[in-house]
Amino acid sequence: MTKLPQTLASKTPGKIGFISLGCAKALVDSEHILTQLSEEGYVLNADYDSADIIVINTCGFIENAVKESMDTINEALARNGQVIVTGCLGGKKDFIKDEFPEVLAVTGPHATHEVLDAIHQHLPPLPNPLINLIPPGGIKLTPRHYAYIKISEGCNHRCKFCIIPSLRGDLVSRPIDDILNEATKLKAAGVKELLIISQDTSAYGLDLKYRPAIWQGQSYKSDINDLCRALGELGLWIRLHYLYPYPHVDKIIPLMAEGKILPYLDIPLQHASAKILKAMRRPANAENSLARIKSWREICPEIKIRSTFIVGYPGETEDDFQTLLDFLQQARLDRVGCFTYSTIDGAVANALPDPVAESLKQERQQQLMEVQAAISAEKLEAMIGKELQVLVDETVVDEAGDNYIIGRSYGEAPEVDGEIICDYQNSIQPGDFINVKIINADEHDLFAQII
Numbered sequence: 001m002t003k004l005p006q007t008l009a010s011k012t013p014g015k016i017g018f019i020s021l022g023c024a025k026a027l028v029d030s031e032h033i034l035t036q037l038s039e040e041g042y043v044l045n046a047d048y049d050s051a052d053i054i055v056i057n058t059c060g061f062i063e064n065a066v067k068e069s070m071d072t073i074n075e076a077l078a079r080n081g082q083v084i085v086t087g088c089l090g091g092k093k094d095f096i097k098d099e100f101p102e103v104l105a106v107t108g109p110h111a112t113h114e115v116l117d118a119i120h121q122h123l124p125p126l127p128n129p130l131i132n133l134i135p136p137g138g139i140k141l142t143p144r145h146y147a148y149i150k151i152s153e154g155c156n157h158r159c160k161f162c163i164i165p166s167l168r169g170d171l172v173s174r175p176i177d178d179i180l181n182e183a184t185k186l187k188a189a190g191v192k193e194l195l196i197i198s199q200d201t202s203a204y205g206l207d208l209k210y211r212p213a214i215w216q217g218q219s220y221k222s223d224i225n226d227l228c229r230a231l232g233e234l235g236l237w238i239r240l241h242y243l244y245p246y247p248h249v250d251k252i253i254p255l256m257a258e259g260k261i262l263p264y265l266d267i268p269l270q271h272a273s274a275k276i277l278k279a280m281r282r283p284a285n286a287e288n289s290l291a292r293i294k295s296w297r298e299i300c301p302e303i304k305i306r307s308t309f310i311v312g313y314p315g316e317t318e319d320d321f322q323t324l325l326d327f328l329q330q331a332r333l334d335r336v337g338c339f340t341y342s343t344i345d346g347a348v349a350n351a352l353p354d355p356v357a358e359s360l361k362q363e364r365q366q367q368l369m370e371v372q373a374a375i376s377a378e379k380l381e382a383m384i385g386k387e388l389q390v391l392v393d394e395t396v397v398d399e400a401g402d403n404y405i406i407g408r409s410y411g412e413a414p415e416v417d418g419e420i421i422c423d424y425q426n427s428i429q430p431g432d433f434i435n436v437k438i439i440n441a442d443e444h445d446l447f448a449q450i451i
């Protein structure tokens, strides 16, 4: 039997506990760090107590996220003691250090190298890992059949309620060939659906001056339209998140109508009152958005549109709120998320006058969700009788012993939208595509039979 070299035989790989909090963009940062750690021979540890070091990728976007991050750091320190903090909240290094002086290191978001440097300092890597077990698409925290792909970092906008630009800086886009190479690797690793994310997907390539690159013998500009065109050639489900309704986005809609990318758009509109949008310093206006949505539906009638809104922003009157409800009635969006406004340390909006009472914010949130629930229910009911292709997420046995399949069509993004619940066939596995007929609906989910 071959003996291990002494230096390696005497060492075991460092065990890293990793906690990823926050949005899909933070999840992608976590995946990059974990991929790099695995390449260096570290192993991922499932519990706090036996890990050598715990890394916490924090979120600092809203008050609740800050609290969750702080509680997680506290617990990790109590249970293990060796803690490195990274991510959005890590951007406030002094705040973390003041609260938790014992943490080993604090880095900001999108800081893979700094996190690795901190780990190397406290837990050096094996001199030469023997086996590279990294799958072709890198380490993924999502199920094998879908993956998020981040096309840029940072943001050039300065919305007053948001601190992302101060944490992550101005827009920095990845070269288009780099994105396409990653997408190709993910496909080779078994991914069926790619979810395109960034802070502002429609702005992709602006900082690169839309520089062209050759990929697989074809020239593509580094802009969102060419990126969609190239991704559309891969034969995967391509789903776009966080687009703004700018005129150039119109060019993507024909690609949806042709079936090159999914006819699904996630556009975070945040409000509809011109006064509030201006007070938020948002890069959009409601009338243009309505006209745009109408024209998108003319080009691609099956398009599904998701958006998010904030209620209770400082200065929001009953009239402003009514404008938002009227907008929802007219826009008839397919899926809507609604947050109550909350202050974030460092946000410009904190200094705005006329705060809305917490109880009124909650009331408005509930009212908005009721209005939208009726719209969503009608839209989902209209799907009854339609035949759809569904990507299977999981097969389930419930407490009563009944089996069923949970999946999504082009109209549902993972985690944020509803699901399609189908009857069971034991040959079907997560990651399979199936064809179904919709037989029922409620205000969130669709129910289907396999055909």
Ligand code: SF4
Pocket: 155, 156, 157, 158, 159, 162, 163, 164, 165, 199, 200
């Ligand atoms: S567009 Fe506005 S809300 Fe979105 S990341 Fe940029 S500044 Fe923040």
